[in-house]
Amino acid sequence: MNVRDAAVTTLLKIGQGGAFSTISVHQMLEKRAISKADVGLYTELVYGTLSRELTLDYILNPLLASQKKLDPFMRPLLRMSVYQLFYLDRIPDHAVINEAVEIAKTRGKPHIAKVVNGVLRNVLRQGKPDFSTIPSTSKRISIETSHPEWLVERWIELFGEDETLKICQINNEAAPVTVRVNRNKATVEEAVELLEAQGVVAKPAAVAQDGLEIISGSVQQTDLLDRGYLSLQDESSMLVARAVGAEPSDHVLDSCAAPGGKAMHIAEGLTTGTLTALDLHTHKIKLLKKQAERLELTTVEAEALDARKVGDRFDAASFDRILVDAPCSGLGVIRRKPDIKWTKQPENLTQLPIIQRQIIEAVLPLVKRGGTFVYSTCTIDPVENEQQTEFILSQGFVFDESFKGRMPESVQPLISERAELKLLPTTLGTDGFYIAAFKKQG
Secondary structure, eight states: OOOOHHHHHHHHHHHHHOOHHHHHHHHHHHTTOOOOOGHHHHHHHHHHHHTTHHHHHHHHHHHTTTTTTOOOOOOHHHHEEEEEHHHOOTTOOHHHHHHHHHHHHHHHHHHHHHHHHHHHHHHHHHHHHOOOOOOHHHHHHHHHHHHHHHHHHHHHHHHHHHHHHHHHHHHHHHOOOOEETTTTTHHHHHHHHHHHHHTEEEEESSSSSTEEEEEEEGGGGGTTTTTTTTEEEHHHHHHHHHHHOOOTTTTEEETOOOOOOHHHHHHHTTTSEEEEEEEHHHHHHHHHHHHHHHHTTTEEEEOOOOGGGGGHOTTTTTEEEEEEEEEOOTOOOTTTTHHHHHOOTHHHHHHHHHHHHHHHHHHHHGGHHHHHHEEEESOTTTTHHHHHHHHHHTTTTEEEETTHHHSSSTTTTGSSSOOOEEOOOOTTSSOOOEEEEEEOOO
């Protein structure tokens, strides 16, 4: 399949059906309809177009005002084409327009191809807009960086204008590819050599001790993922297992475990202990078990259960360590999942903290006296993070004084006497993340 046609198909699926971008991209790649040489361009076209959607519409809408009705594929096609014209400088303008016209001919009628050709040539003639003429700061940042204005306004209130602009800008950059090394199978140094033997250049990650950053080549084209040597995971997410700090014989609960990266990372350090991994959905339990099998982990016990009902299934004070990696808005991982900024709404920041609190309330009694409780999210909003921490502290828990010492040196300066770590996307170049660790008094 033509790589740009495939990208339009994926963008249309996401836009019309509300499909998740990561799942839609994975499904397209699984079909092997795109050559290996074009995989990079395909993913860049999909994620780049999604990420710049608001900006692209700001450019296109005046030129489409006379069109009473657009064929469904036209808007994703035009967005993708304008993205290439203004944000990918390695593709000649004439090639972008010609390719778009050919796709329009294939999918539509001749007059549609003429409209596509005319609109794109007008875009080129007008050039990239001067965003500095937009008088409102929040609106200017919103349109220039393609983020919903409500979110920009909220971040300005929380972090200030300069930091908000930087966060929005980095959200539009390509996220680094990082992998976690399964230390049961190889050291970080050995994993670098194994990758190099298969044509992939990697280096030790800057933040996470168990991580590698891929410099060139595709780790998916090696056999090291299937053989359980490596797992795809962001560095900030890798810090959670360090925060939990499980001993080899501990009994650990991950109450919201899917897709399983953090759970498996914890389990990799267990020998005689157990990792009980829960998730609400049965199909995700199958994924967790498949992960454990891939990594050759025998300490994982996975079952479908609503974390808000753990008290019906487990006895009080039955776990040495518990992780609640709570369902959240995901506003720290927009760079990897750009559709999040279009699917999340202000009301999510009211609804999700209620669910988070219900999970916390249900899980806290299961921690043994003197045991460890870790709360984490992949969001940067205080209503999902610091406000939940204050509640946990009111429930007979105190900050874990040993938290800072077991975290990598790269993040220790960011941890105060409060055992919590908050990473904005701009802090260390990782995903935005929040981790807090507690001890149960008694």
